[in-house]
Amino acid sequence: MPRPRANDTELDKLARFERIKKAITALEKQQSLLLKQSNLAPSGAWVARYQARQNLKKYWYYKLQASTPCLPQATSSKLSKYKHLGKAGTPEHIDAVMSVFRRSVWDEIQKIIDTLDDCLLDISSGSEQEEEDPQD
Incomplete structure (x- = not known):
């Protein structure tokens, strides 16, 4: 089998580089679409269910929760770890669930882009093919 010529190798590298760039562009367009749909939840936020009791009755409510204060408060300029969403199926609840979903999709797309x-970087630096250190 004939050895590939240097020119063929460079053309192959260029073609692979361009395919990867096109894939990155497509993924970035997907991220833009997510941002246009509505807000993303803060990174690491989730929707939590909690119970409140009053007059021997139990009520279930939902909140958007984060591990660090990053959610705006309605009554103060300070940030909070929690945002009350109300009962299941309220517009606030559904918006929060969808914002957490969009955040997780956006984060996964970002991991793929990275x-x-x-x-x-491997293609452009030539580090795809490295010499192996001889073992003793």
Whole structure:
């Protein structure tokens, strides 16, 4: 089998580089679409269910919760770890659930973009093929 010529290798690298760039562009467009749909929940936020009791009755409510204060408060300029959403199915509840969903999709797309950026770096720096250290 004939050895690939240097020119063929460079053309192959260029073609792979361009395919990866197109994939990154498509993924970035998906992220833009997510941002246009509505807000993203803060990173690491989730919707939590909690119980309140009053007059021997139990009520279930929902809140958007984060591990650090990052949610605006209605009555203060300070940030909070919690945002009350009310009962299941309220517009606030559904908006929060969907914002958490959009955040998780956006984060996963970003991880893929970061991986593809590493691939571009490998191709452009020539580190795809490295010499192996001889073992004793």
